[in-house]
Amino acid sequence: MSQAFDPRTGYDEKGRMAPKAYDAILLASFGGPEGQDDVIPFLRNVTAGRGIPDERLEEVAVHYRTNGGVSPINAQNRALKAALEAEIASRGLEVPVYWGNRNWAPYVNDTIEEIYAAGHRTVLMLSTSAYSCYSSCRQYREDLGVALRETGLEGKLEVDKVRQYFDTPGFVNPFMEGLENSLRQVRSQLADASNPDGEIKIVFVTHSIPTTDADAAGPRDLAATLDTDIYSAQHLAVAQAILAGVPSAAGLEHCLVFQSRSGAPGTPWLEPDINDALAKYKESGVAGVVVMPIGFVSDHMEVLWDLDTEAKETCAELGLAFHRAPTPGTHTTFVSGLVDLLSERLATSEGEAVKEGRVSAAKLGPWFDVCRPNCCVKVMRDGTTKPTIAAVDSTVGVPAP
Numbered sequence: 001m002s003q004a005f006d007p008r009t010g011y012d013e014k015g016r017m018a019p020k021a022y023d024a025i026l027l028a029s030f031g032g033p034e035g036q037d038d039v040i041p042f043l044r045n046v047t048a049g050r051g052i053p054d055e056r057l058e059e060v061a062v063h064y065r066t067n068g069g070v071s072p073i074n075a076q077n078r079a080l081k082a083a084l085e086a087e088i089a090s091r092g093l094e095v096p097v098y099w100g101n102r103n104w105a106p107y108v109n110d111t112i113e114e115i116y117a118a119g120h121r122t123v124l125m126l127s128t129s130a131y132s133c134y135s136s137c138r139q140y141r142e143d144l145g146v147a148l149r150e151t152g153l154e155g156k157l158e159v160d161k162v163r164q165y166f167d168t169p170g171f172v173n174p175f176m177e178g179l180e181n182s183l184r185q186v187r188s189q190l191a192d193a194s195n196p197d198g199e200i201k202i203v204f205v206t207h208s209i210p211t212t213d214a215d216a217a218g219p220r221d222l223a224a225t226l227d228t229d230i231y232s233a234q235h236l237a238v239a240q241a242i243l244a245g246v247p248s249a250a251g252l253e254h255c256l257v258f259q260s261r262s263g264a265p266g267t268p269w270l271e272p273d274i275n276d277a278l279a280k281y282k283e284s285g286v287a288g289v290v291v292m293p294i295g296f297v298s299d300h301m302e303v304l305w306d307l308d309t310e311a312k313e314t315c316a317e318l319g320l321a322f323h324r325a326p327t328p329g330t331h332t333t334f335v336s337g338l339v340d341l342l343s344e345r346l347a348t349s350e351g352e353a354v355k356e357g358r359v360s361a362a363k364l365g366p367w368f369d370v371c372r373p374n375c376c377v378k379v380m381r382d383g384t385t386k387p388t389i390a391a392v393d394s395t396v397g398v399p400a401p
């Protein structure tokens with residue numbers, strides 16, 4: 001092994017963890033309602049302790065209600081779990097995959113109890129979230145920190161996590177295919193509208209977050225070297241990598257915009273909102289847009305509502321051609337890339353990683369296995385922070401010194 005892993009913490013100075021013979025994989029996700037009666041209880045779970053007013057919950061409930069009260073996210077995670085199991089088996093690896101959510105059944109607390117009851121003691125977590133910010137990284141680490149504490153499994157079950165994987169070819173490459181196809185679609189819409197030379201803009205879009213969350217993401221010393229926050233910079237790196245792989249996009253303008261803002265109107269969140277941006281593009285002479293949902297790994301409700309319903313409607317009103325590319329979902333390249341990611345961390349019987357080296361297809365990668373002290377730290381209303389796993393300053397889920 002070429003890296004110097006600290007024998008006590010198990011990680012080196014770059015936050016890479018030594019490979020281990022993990023005996024289970026935990027696919028961690030957001031969770032979603034599966035019927036009309038689930039919608040409000042689900043939304044109360046999501047917003048617990050954050051004081052989101054009931055009017056906002058009712059507003060968001062409509063997104064789910066118009067889809068029968070069902071979020072597509074659980075079915076998508078069942079499909080992803082099955083695809084991961086198949087890919088793991090096809091490589092001759094023998095490690096079971098479990099699934100647990102933050103906001104709906106199967107709840108992660110129940111899942112780790114099931115994992116422990118099955119005799120497993122070391123778990124590698126993979127979340128359905130590729131970037132660095134509180135909602136997409138630290139909150140998953142807290143979910144496990146809290147779950148270990150609440151279930152009494154602290155010190156009995158060890159849980160690590162794979163690095164954030166925005167930069168991996170498995171995540172980036174399916175978007176190249178999507179961009180190519182969506183460009184064809186928009187070009188043909190413009191041709192049908194007798195505007196074959198109309199200007200096309202490539203609109204990369206992700207979930208907006210409070211600017212305070214964006215500013216707290218990632219190592220401070222790295223952030224200080226960038227001209228934007230780490231969350232935005234990771235998305236820009238992904239956008240560049242996608243564009244570089246799609247010759248038919250050469251010469252087209254592109255931008256990064258945000259969707260699904262919530263919270264109090266007075267709190268600053270990352271901008272511009274996609275709908276405001278679309279209106280500006282129309283004014284400046286753009287004829288059509290390709291929407292690239294690079295913030296997400298599956299076509300869940302935030303994609304179906306905020307992009308396929310609202311942003312699409314905005315384009316129809318403005319007279320802009322519109323096509324949205326798919327998220328990676330269960331694309332074979334994505335699934336195989338995720339198993340590569342797990343294999344960086346799974347040890348052979350000789351203690352070497354099943355897969356040597358770390359592949360990265362975008363700037364800023366490969367990311368840390370273990371977060372820096374106070375990365376994305378969130379102080380709760382009562383002044384405390386939640387226990388976390390997989391950080392240099394974790395108090396839970398690490399072996400005792």
Ligand SMILES: CC1=C(CCC(=O)O)c2cc3nc(cc4[nH]c(cc5[nH]c(cc1n2)c(C)c5CCC(=O)O)c(CCC(=O)O)c4C)C(CCC(=O)O)=C3C
Binds near residue numbers: 032128135261300
């Ligand atoms: C960065 C990010 C991701 C991407 C990373 C990841 O994938 O984890 C993400 C994903 C998702 N967000 C989702 C749904 C919601 N997010 C909310 C609220 C919020 N999201 C935030 C950020 C993010 N969110 C933030 C800063 C808030 C406000 C504070 C809070 O309340 O935490 C609310 C509350 C109501 C509202 O005010 O909108 C809902 C219902 C679903 C499920 C979709 C489905 O059901 O198919 C998914 C995958």
Ligand SMILES: [Fe+2]
Binds near residue numbers: 207
């Ligand atoms: Fe969200």
